[in-house]
Amino acid sequence: MRINSDSPFFIPAFIVFIAFFALMYKCTYSESNINRIEPILKNDLEILAKFGHITDYKIYKSTVLFNDHKTKNTYIYHLKLYGEKDKGKVILNVDENQESADYPYTVQID
Numbered sequence: 001m002r003i004n005s006d007s008p009f010f011i012p013a014f015i016v017f018i019a020f021f022a023l024m025y026k027c028t029y030s031e032s033n034i035n036r037i038e039p040i041l042k043n044d045l046e047i048l049a050k051f052g053h054i055t056d057y058k059i060y061k062s063t064v065l066f067n068d069h070k071t072k073n074t075y076i077y078h079l080k081l082y083g084e085k086d087k088g089k090v091i092l093n094v095d096e097n098q099e100s101a102d103y104p105y106t107v108q109i110d
Helices: 010-028 031-043 045-051
Strands: 054-065 073-083 087-096 105-109
Touching: 031 045, 031 054, 031 073, 031 087, 045 073, 045 087, 045 105
Parallel strands: none
Antiparallel strands: 054 073, 073 087, 087 105
């Protein structure tokens, strides 16, 4: 299939394409996601033992599993971590209890 830039639909389609990826980026790197991830990366003993102090990280996939209003929502983050000692992939499962500020989590290092 050839892309025809002379088509009257090319510019609107291109704008929608760019807007979609901008929205996905904004949702992935939202302030609430950063506030869930960064304290775990700074304080988790398993992550600190494997990677040392985290210098940078990239979120390459995030998923939200919505439950009913009385139970916990689960946020799943697939991260690429760059630390002082090592770099690698980590999967964080963060359970959010909506009735309190408690965020229990599990870490899976690949």
